[in-house]
Amino acid sequence: xxxxxxxxxxxxxxxxxxxxxxxxxxxxxxxxxxxxxxxxxxxxxxxxxxxxxxxxxxxxxxxxxxxxxxxxxxxxxxxxxxxxxxxxxxxxxxxxxxxxxxxxxxxxxxxxxxxxxxxxxxxxxxxxxxxxxxxxxxxxxxxxxxxxxxxxxxxxxxxxxxxxxxxxxxxxxxxx
Amino acid sequence: xxxxxxxxxxxxxxxxxxxxxxxxxxxxxxxxxxxxxxxxxxxxxxxxxxxxxxxxxxxxxxxxxxxxxxxxxxxxxxxxxxxxxxxxxxxxxxxxxxxxxxxxxxxxxxxxxxxxxxxxxxxxxxxxxxxxxxxxxxxxxxxxxxxxxxxxxxxxxxxxxxxxxxxxxxxxxxxxxxxxxxxxxxxxxxxxxxxxxxxxxxxxxxxxxxxxxxxxxxxxxxxxxxxxxxxxxxxxxxxxxxxxxxxxxxxxxxxxxxxxxxxxxxxxxxxxxxxxxxxxxxxxxxxxxxxxxxxxxxxxxxxxxxxxxxxxxxxxxxxxxxxxxxxxxxxxxxxxxxxxxxxxxxxxxxxxxxxxxxxxxxxxxxxxxxxxxxxxxxxxxxxxxxxxxxxxxxxxxxxxxxxxxxxxxxxxxxxxxxxxxxxxxxxxxxxxxxxxxxxxxxxxxxxxxxxxxxxxxxxxxxxxxxxxxxxxxxxxxxxxxxxxxxxxxxxxxxxxxxxxxxxxxxxxxxxxxxxxxxxxxxxxxxxxxxxxxxxxxxxxxxxxxxxxxxxxxxxxxxxxxxxxxxxxxxxxxxxxxxxxxxxxxxxxxxxxxxxxxxxxxxxxxxxxxxxxxxxxxxxxxxxxxxxxxxxxxxxxxxxxxxxxxxxxxxxxxxxxxxxxxxxxxxxxxxxxxxxxxxxxxxx
Numbered sequence: 058x059x060x061x062x063x064x065x066x067x068x069x070x071x072x073x074x075x076x077x078x079x080x081x082x083x084x085x086x087x088x089x090x091x092x093x094x095x096x097x098x099x100x101x102x103x104x105x106x107x108x109x110x111x112x113x114x115x116x117x118x119x120x121x122x123x124x125x126x127x128x129x130x131x132x133x134x135x136x137x138x139x140x141x142x143x144x145x146x147x148x149x150x151x152x153x154x155x156x157x158x159x160x161x162x163x164x165x166x167x168x169x170x171x172x173x174x175x176x177x178x179x180x181x182x183x184x185x186x187x188x189x190x191x192x193x194x195x196x197x198x199x200x201x202x203x204x205x206x207x208x209x210x211x212x213x214x215x216x217x218x219x220x221x222x223x224x225x226x227x228x229x230x231x232x233x
Numbered sequence: 234x235x236x237x238x239x240x241x242x243x244x245x246x247x248x249x250x251x252x253x254x255x256x257x258x259x260x261x262x263x264x265x266x267x268x269x270x271x272x273x274x275x276x277x278x279x280x281x282x283x284x285x286x287x288x289x290x291x292x293x294x295x296x297x298x299x300x301x302x303x304x305x306x307x308x309x310x311x312x313x314x315x316x317x318x319x320x321x322x323x324x325x326x327x328x329x330x331x332x333x334x335x336x337x338x339x340x341x342x343x344x345x346x347x348x349x350x351x352x353x354x355x356x357x358x359x360x361x362x363x364x365x366x367x368x369x370x371x372x373x374x375x376x377x378x379x380x381x382x383x384x385x386x387x388x389x390x391x392x393x394x395x396x397x398x399x400x401x402x403x404x405x406x407x408x409x410x411x412x413x414x415x416x417x418x419x420x421x422x423x424x425x426x427x428x429x430x431x432x433x434x435x436x437x438x439x440x441x442x443x444x445x446x447x448x449x450x451x452x453x454x455x456x457x458x459x460x461x462x463x464x465x466x467x468x469x470x471x472x473x474x475x476x477x478x479x480x481x482x483x484x485x486x487x488x489x490x491x492x493x494x495x496x497x498x499x500x501x502x503x504x505x506x507x508x509x510x511x512x513x514x515x516x517x518x519x520x521x522x523x524x525x526x527x528x529x530x531x532x533x534x535x536x537x538x539x540x541x542x543x544x545x546x547x548x549x550x551x552x553x554x555x556x557x558x559x560x561x562x563x564x565x566x567x568x569x570x571x572x573x574x575x576x577x578x579x580x581x582x583x584x585x586x587x588x589x590x591x592x593x594x595x596x597x598x599x600x601x602x603x604x605x606x607x608x609x610x611x612x613x614x615x616x617x618x619x620x621x622x623x624x625x626x627x628x629x630x631x632x633x634x635x636x637x638x639x640x641x642x643x644x645x646x647x648x649x650x651x652x653x654x655x656x657x658x659x660x661x662x663x664x665x666x667x668x669x670x671x672x673x674x675x676x677x678x679x680x681x682x683x684x685x686x687x688x689x690x691x692x693x694x695x696x697x698x699x700x701x702x703x704x705x706x707x708x709x710x711x712x713x714x715x716x717x718x719x720x721x722x723x724x725x726x727x728x729x730x731x732x733x734x735x736x737x738x739x740x741x742x743x744x745x746x747x748x749x750x751x752x753x754x755x756x757x758x759x760x761x762x763x764x765x766x767x768x769x770x771x772x773x774x775x776x777x778x779x780x781x782x783x784x785x786x787x788x789x790x791x792x793x794x795x796x797x798x799x800x801x802x803x804x805x806x807x808x809x810x811x812x813x814x815x816x817x818x819x820x821x822x823x824x825x826x827x828x829x830x831x832x833x834x835x836x837x838x839x840x841x842x843x844x845x846x847x848x849x850x851x852x853x854x855x856x857x858x859x860x861x862x863x864x865x866x867x868x869x870x871x872x873x874x875x876x877x878x879x880x881x882x883x884x885x886x887x888x889x890x891x892x893x894x895x896x897x898x899x900x901x902x903x904x905x906x907x908x909x910x911x912x913x914x915x916x
Contacts, residue, residue, distance in 0.1 A: 067295070067296035067297070068296065068297070068339070068341060068342065087339060087341045089341045089345070090341055094340055094341075097263070098265070098339075098340060101265075102256075103256070103259065103260075103263035104255070104256020104257070105256070106260075106414070106415070106464070107262070107416070107494070108414045108415070108416065108497070108843075109416075109497040109842065109843050110496060110497065111497065111842060111843075111844070113497070113842055113843040113844045114414065114497075114843050116414055143256065144254075144255065144256035145255065145256045145257075147255075148255060153251070153254065153255070157251075157254040157255065160250075160254050161246050161247065161250040161251065161254055162246065164246070164247060164250075164807050164808060164810075164811045166247075166250075166253060166254075166689075167465070167689030167690070167691070167808075167811055167812075167815060168413070168414065168415065168462075168463065168464045168465040168688055168689025169249070169252075169253030169258050169462065169464065169689065170260065170413075170414040170415040170464025170465060170689075171414045171464075172253050172254060173256045176254060206851070207851040207852050207854070207855075208851075208852055210851045211850040211851045211852040212850075213850075213851070214414065214843060214848060214850055215414070216412055216413055216414050216465050216467070216819075216848060217414075217465055217689050217811075217815045218814060218815035218816070218817070218818025218819055218849065218854075219811060219814075219815060220818065220849070220850075220851050220854040221814050221818075221854065221856075221857050221858075222811060222814075223851070224851065
């Protein structure tokens with residue numbers, strides 16, 4: 058009996074174009090490649106982190122067409138034409154994004170491994186809040202409260218346990 | 234030279250903070266040397282037995298697959314016994330052990346190939362369940378790192394028989410898994426002269442170099458271990474893990490650099506964990522509440538590969554004044570992965586049990602839990618007889634009680650929510666180990682190199698401050714470089730001893746540079762560390778916790794945690810507060826969420842991912858605050874600091890469970906306290 062998968066002639070590849078941090082990139086990808094592995098191994102953008110590869114930790118969070126997503130659960134080939142922003146693209150003209158400044162100021166990280174995902178997730182989350190999207194704890198109009206941040210950011214795990222400082226940083230930056 | 238303002242004690246932002254928030258900090262797997270290839274790990278599917286055959290032909294037929302490694306095609310290493318004897322024999326000691334690896338041009342090909350490797354086993358009956366009546370329990374020769382296995386002071390049996398009040402209770406904790414956010418990874422490359430470089434996720438570049446050199450039978454100088462940034466470790470990166478050995482074996486096999494990372498699932502098998510433990514505590518006290526006897530008996534596990542004896546009851550030997558004390562440790566070697574270091578090994582689980590039992594004693598004796606601890610404050614270390622270099626547990630308890638509003642506490646009910654409060658003490662040894670460091674002038678500034686590892690502790694920042702003060706300059710003029718074994722000998726980031734150890738060497742190097750006026754100063758702190766006077770050196774703390782327990786759903790919320798610590802000079806209040814809070818956050822997980830669930834049929838942890846092994850997330854954490862009292866201890870090190878990386882987790886779980894008892898009247902003696910247990914108990 059032939060083992061499953063044996064006999065394939067090799068990877069199926071496809072050429073795709075997408076914008077990453079404002080730059081048009083045309084790449085030939087193995088169709089099995091996740092967006093996360095394309096960023097990290099293919100494009101050298103190692104800011105996005107692999108913590109679990111299963112969408113359970115949030116360390117790989119990027120913005121795809123303005124919305125936060127786990128890059129480990131996105132197949133690169135399915136994102137031709139997408140606009141992707143990673144942690145490397147948050148700062149503009151050398152100026153730190155307000156979230157990045159607040160993270161440093163509030164010591165909202167320790168080892169730093171979950172940080173890129175926290176930052177991209179927070180940026181996406183603040184946009185969702187500004188767009189009026191409710192969450193499970195919303196009572197009336199969604200507002201930037203600690204409770205809302207805790208609810209909406211719970212997909213981003215920080216094992217160093219910086220949540221207290223993360224909440225303070227995100228609330229401060231979001232209020233700007 | 235003008236004397237700059239003192240930097241120690243200032244809330245300097247983390248010096249690598251900008252790098253980290255810009256995604257520029259480079260971690261092990263992110264090093265991609267020219268020609269790098271990818272390895273994927275194949276794990277054993279049986280818990281005990283022998284590998285009869287490894288068939289890699291289907292994997293090798295895949296385009297891009299370069300090699301399939303197994304025990305029958307890998308060269309012999311110097312290490313043949315331990316977890317680092319990777320692919321060295323056909324024996325399988327636990328489910329999940331590495332039995333093969335696939336090396337390929339791409340990660341996708343390696344992972345595809347890994348699924349195609351066929352391994353045939355001769356399976357034997359396995360034994361994976363820890364039981365207090367296990368017939369193979371034995372008494373280890375010592376417990377980690379070199380403590381007596383058992384102690385027996387005075388006459389506990391008589392003291393217990395005559396005690397006014399006693400408790401006799403047992404506590405169970407499951408396996409806890411470190412789960413740093415960065416999976417264990419290594420990138421290895423051999424140079425033409427046979428030298429080996431490993432970019433590794435390690436808490437100790439220098440000890441890792443020595444260990445990797447030993448395993449491969451190389452001279453230490455031929456090996457370099459580099460780890461500029463490490464994504465957490467909590468002990469699990471404190472020893473060399475199999476991925477580093479596998480990467481080097483694979484790189485040698487294919488003649489190219491190799492990168493490998495454990496998947497999150499594989500981390501549960503390959504990176505260590507805290508052993509499940511059963512602890513029996515017997516306490517006796519007189520009518521006033523003075524402890525007359527403490528007995529602390531521990532049963533825990535190790536593996537058949539190597540012994541790991543968690544020093545769970547050691548803390549009980551020094552914590553409180555009881556004239557009669559007995560502690561014991563018993564192990565059983567099971568067909569499981571070897572337990573290893575996890576944040577505050579020994580103190581964390583041991584103090585959970587001791588501080589829980591003390592709460593039970595307080596209730597039985599009708600004494601306030603804070604006052605019971607104050608009553609039993611020893612004048613000197615009960616075990617060694619040595620004076621404490623400083624001991625401010627009582628000050629922490631008093632300060633905490635005041636800030637928390639402990640006095641007059643009362644359990645309350647609001648609808649389905651039961652409110653309660655709890656307290657527990659914490660402690661952790663203040664150790665120091667020898668280290669080398671070099672300081673040199675560099676243009677207008679200074680460069681300091683030390684083979685320290687910053688795993689998120691803030692070591693780089695604290696060492697910058699220590700160097701700045703010793704050099705009498707502003708910290709902006711000092712660049713501290715860490716994470717490279719090329720910088721010399723240095724101890725691991727562990728045992729809360731990093732800053733004290735590296736800091737001593739950094740201080741000495743910087744002072745010598747200033748005093749000698751040369752361009753470079755190189756020091757080894759061994760003499761100073763070995764010459765330190767005999768004292769019992771420990772940090773202390775007290776944690777206060779408020780919980781609410783939903784009597785209908787069993788949900789437990791923790792609206793408030795306060796930790797008050799006495800840890801000598803706090804080098805950086807900003808990063809120190811993060812360390813304390815981080816430890817207490819992990820303690821919440823231990824109390825309420827974390828649990829490795831063993832499947833006895835297969836012999837491994839079923840819930841081996843972050844969806845089912847629950848670590849605390851944002852929604853679990855409300856108010857956690859950490860403060861400290863001024864403590865001036867001249868017997869520690871040039872900074873006057875005690876380590877702070879571990880003490881935060883030490884008292885938290887007991888404070889939580891004591892609060893749950895206060896709220897509900899039910900004593901849960903098994904961690905974590907799960908909803909189903911609460912519902913059943915309150916029904």
